[in-house]
Amino acid sequence: MSDTLNLMSPANRQAFFSRRNALAWAVLAIALLANLGAWLYLQEREQLAAQRQFELLTSEVSQAISKRMTDHEQILLGGAGLFDASLEVDRSEWRTYLERLELTQNYPGIQGVGYTRFLPPDAVAGFETAVRREGFPNFRLHPPGPRAQYSSILFLEPLTGRNLAAFGYDMLSEPTRRAAMLLAASSGETRITRRVTLLQETHGKVQAGLLMYLPVYRPDLPLESPEQRLAALRGLVYSPYRMDDLMAGILGSQAPKLDFSIYDGAQARPEALLFSTRTSDAERHPELSSQLQLDLYGQHWTLDFSSLPTFEASFHTASALMLLGVGVSLLLFVLASVLTLRREQAEALAHKMTLQIRQNSEALRQSEERQRLVLKGSNDGWWDIDLQAASLFASARAWEMLGYSPDESPQSLQRWLPVLPPQELLALQLELRRAVTSGTESFSREALMLHRAGHQVPVLLRGFILRNADGQLQRLSGTLLDLSERKRVENMKNEFVSTVSHELRTPLTSIAGALGLITGGAMGVVPAQMAQMLQIAQQNSQRLSLLINDLLDMEKLAAGKMTLDLLVQPIKPLIEEALAANQAYAQQHGITFQLDQPGDIWVRVDAARLQQVLANYLSNAIKFSPAGANVRLYCELRGNRVRVSVSDQGRGIPEAFHSRIFQKFAQADGSDRREQAGTGLGLAISKELIERMDGRVGFHSVPGQGATFWFELPLIEEHLLPVTAQRATAGPRILVVEDEPSIAHLLQVMLGHAGYRVDSAFSASQAQQRLAEGEYAAMTLDLRLGDGHGLALIGELRRQTPHQQLPILVISAFCDEGRRLLGDAQGIAWLEKPFDEAQLLASLEQSIATAAKRRSLEASDHDSTQ
Template identity: 30%
Template sequence: MPRSPRGAPATTDRSRQSLRRGYVLAVVVLIGSLLMVWLYAREAGERERSARQAEFAAGSSEIAMLLRQRLLHYELALRGGVSLYWSVSRPTERQWRDYVGGLDIERQFRGLLGLGYVPYLRRSDLEALQLAMRDEGKGLFQIRPHGVREIYGPILLLEPQTLANRSALGYDMFSEAARHRAMAAARDTGEIRLSAPVRLIQQGDGDDRGGLLMYAPVYANGIQPGNMLARRTAMSGWVYAPFQTQAFIDSALQPFRAGQFVRITDIGDGAGAGTLVHEDRGFTDATSADLLRHSETFDLYGRRWRIDFQSSPALPETATRGPSGLQATIGAGLIASLLLFAVVLALAHTQSRAERLAEAMSESYRRSEQRFRNAMLYSGSGIALLDRGGRIVEANPALARILGVSPGALPGTPFAAQFVDPGGEDGFADEEGDGTRPVTRQLRRSDGDLRLVQLVHSPVPGDVGSDVAELAQVDDVTDRLRAEREVRMLNRTLEARVEQRTRELTMANHELESFAYSVSHDLRAPLRTVEGFSRLLGERFAAAIGEDGRDYLTRVRNAANRMDALIDALLKMSRITREPLQHADVDLGRLAADVVAELRQGDPARKVEVAIDPDLHAAGDPALLRNLLQNLLGNAWKFTAGRDDARIDFGRDPGEGDDAPGMAGFFVRDNGAGFDPAYASKLFRPFQRLHGNDEYEGHGIGLATVKRIVERHGGTIRAEGAVGEGATFRFMLPRQEEGANPG
């Protein structure tokens, strides 16, 4: 073809355009290849991060399960101690030491400082315990901290008897807020409860490690009542276990953790930031894309824990190899001849990594399957996997032992055919409920023996293509049900005996009251005869008997009059126990004001400051409550006679009635003569007086009458005071009904 000189520029332009298009195409290919590599690298990185996060979460969940299993070991030790207290009413120190020694705490329960017993004591119970221990030659059982409280929970037994554990004996854990809440929760629910983080008594002053305590309630006669009020009444004490948080977590998790930091927070009821239970060194709240995090929250023995997991900085470094490979791929993409090689290399690298992840997941599934197989093989309960037709697909050796057959004879047989009553109790679990449905059934063993078993059905997902649809758990409860039946029969016998003894005691009380009433009436006639003839002898023969004789007659008449007054007081106290209660809503403030007005009218020369709180109401018998206030305020009026700044206070006591629902607390306080606290128990006994007639007149019946009135209303009364510092009487009465008008 001839070449035109004019076509040379056009050819050059086309060449340039072609070159330009080649450049553009090269740039487009480069940009496209880099974009494809970048998109693929980002997606692969996201998948890898998700897989690592899932693997990290699975490992974290397994660690959390290990913690719960370790606490379950502690629970089993506590329940063993409770069983010991159920088997004997009060184990000796030797029995408790042998039980705790058999647990091998140092090797089997690392972190556990010991196992102890805490009795649930009222003040009278504490005095009885102290007297019993003193009689046994153990000396005086001291309570720390000191003070008078309604309920005590001192550490009575704590094994092993290390030096630190001995120093904890006698400490009243019920007086400390965190321990009190856990002990009260265990008492009221009947379940094992865990305390908030506390400082253990065994720790020295320089030891700042935290600790936790587990409490298991122990009830009288080994029977747990059905409601909270009955549980409080039947409460006997607690078996408890103190353990150091750091040692507990290290012993449970150190062999399993791999580059994971743990922080445990006790969030209590879920409100607020919570209390730190444990935090590994290196745990940080700083945000970083290289750190993996996972959190779980679950309830443990009445507490709610949040466990935060964080990977160590060294763990995510392996993930940085993805971005480095991506940079190499992008660099290789700049050279067109190495573009496919770089893509294939990246795909191969990603494929290898995906295979490693798939292999790890397969190994995790295999281990999970092995754990399930071991659980079936070594379980003490009979377990069977059923298909949708109710036939046994697989059964464990425990089920074969319960049925009395060989394990190989069970697969393929109908599960319902093993029971004597194959009615409508078999089948699938109720999925609308909690996934389980326990029932008690009767089965016949291969040897013809009839056994009672507890059967639990629950749905389980089977493998793809398998017919497994349900898991059945069978527990032989024949011996337990027989024992429970014997216990119920024994309880009925005991209740009949108690009812018979109550009737006999009631009849004896009525006879004693009638006897006292009759004797009091019969004594009056001779007393009046003595007083009358003494008076006539003094009037008619005064000159003949002389001054000494008249003095003797005066003493005889005074003694007869005092005896007559004592008989009147006895009759009044007897009427209090005989007459039926008239229930009404009473304005105690108005009654107290009337009583004080009568006292002022009877002794107008006295100047006494009396303070009565407003809105004092209670439910009870108006006449008896007036008698109560007359005695208490009259006592205060009498024993403040020697003070120029005499003061009497009557008001509501917010500290009383907290542990007695439906009751309200009150107090009467004075700044009079007071009394020796060592003789406080004598105040409420008839004719027991702490002052002579030459100091303060009286018969010794008033406070005994007050005690009977309070007890007839279902309340209690106690006295506090010191010599020369006045006295305070605290008592409880039923609360006023809501919306009622006080009488």
């Protein structure tokens, strides 16, 4: 150590420049020359890599645009096929077809899909009359004016928002659209327009637009020549696109790596610009740029690409390596000098280091060999993520599950993330965030990953979380288990249970019905011995029916097919009804009920399903209580929740069974000779139902001292009760049709304070059901509903005799659009959102008074005619 520290002594400094140190100087010269050569080579390689990556990215963008436009053509081909298969397609069929496509989820960026009909001049008036009868009394083909040939947009879905401005538009009246329409009609192929401004540009930023057309012909006419195709033309299916929205749907939410612009035509002219990601930074000169020509459905597009600073910076590493090389060269010079000046010391040190390196290499080789054998012997995939280095390692088995071979698997973290679908990635991030916040060291989650072939692979992700001393994440390591076979078996099991359960219902219904007729005396007097056997058969058929119902409920819950009709209602009548329904069963077992009467407690539940939960709790308590015992049912408030409990006097639940009590097919006595019959599904179904009502279940039991099963539900405060509950004997009855719960509640409170009785409906179908069940003085209506448009609901109601005179107050942010389509239709009033209580009550009172006056006048006219 002292010798090393004395290297810079006067004697050693002189030795640095002596002939004895010539080898070190030669090493320095060679190292610097090698570093210069490596720097020049790396610069050349970086430029070549940047050019290749740039070309790859431009090709990916061009291919993505072509692929998405091809997908959109397939949508139009499907719409044309709908017309080819039917002589007439009505508006509901067109809407159903497009709803099944789920355009917003599957094809983001598409403005809509429509159909425009070609009309001779003498057919325009009849066409307008027919459309008005569909519920659009203010419909008119536009723009007006004489033309040799007309067309009109008849269908356009979704018929909301911006698309309302295009309804009824004659696209033949505009030269650019007309040229593309006639070209598509005469060629029989898909065509797109040049750059246009869509009618949908009613507000906000005006985007460049284009339209795609596909002709629909009459099936009984020849289509051999352009003239014949034009003569046989019925209309065109089409899609309008706002270019910024279209490109956002194609490119997704990923940060752009390149700047690019799209021009209409073979040259990049500013007036032909369709889309651009470029900013106004005109001073910057990109290092890489190129232009691609893209031919799409009769049009030529020019794609102009340029590199971004972030892209260019990722390939500028040679300079840093140059500095590192100079430092290494200097270090080699110092080391060579030390070796030269201290040869004996260096030789001893080199010998020691050689031994240590050999030992470390051997230990590393053995560790890698053990790891390789462990990974090879396990069927699970193994993975490790270093968050500090943003690197990933995954075993060959892990990539094999996803269709990758070991030599082509993407080992970088950024390339691995797309293997997870966006929704799964978000869910996994939330799971990790919860794990980190709670301080746990491991996590486990089922997820879906994308196979290389495009399908999804169900997997079980299990991992260990490694933190540093400050508690920050450093590393994630874990396993990956392919669940495809397990899921396939589960699906087969569920399908088998569902199929068998449904198929058993028909013969079981016949058996139960026949036994009921016989035991009821419909077939004559039954001998006593036979009657006893028939009663046993009937009881077991009822047990089998309950089993099938439980299996079907469990299957619906597992598949997410069970829907609940959640309504705010008092819990006391539901409890009393459940006790009455199970009274006969309790008497049969010698059990009496004890009810602690609940107070005025309101909850939001599905009454039928809550009855099912109470029946499960009560029947279990009856079965497991000795004859003569009491089953107690009581309610208690716990903060902002209400707990309903059922207590029995049975033997209790064994400690070992507590963790499985709410699992499917779980029974404390699982033997073939258990005392109490049952499917083991009742408590599992009860747990699922209560949780879907935003509640929770539980129990407590001491062996030999009975058991208490309970469920808790959120308590509805008095100021949140529906108006019909607060003012049961108030004034006129009003139906509020609104799909936003907060707005519906606001309307209930405002109208309730004014003395109205209020019912709510959250969809068009539910509104029709409410109107069919009772009479209403008026109805408020939002134009945008989850299952249809409010204007369509108005049209349907006006065609029904009982509701032709019903006053309707439209409350919407789009009243102008509605007025334009409906005009001054009788019995319709309009209230623009936002509104206040005074405006609401004044509009509603005026609507009801006007309707009453109109009915009085009609009655007077009727009496005078008699």
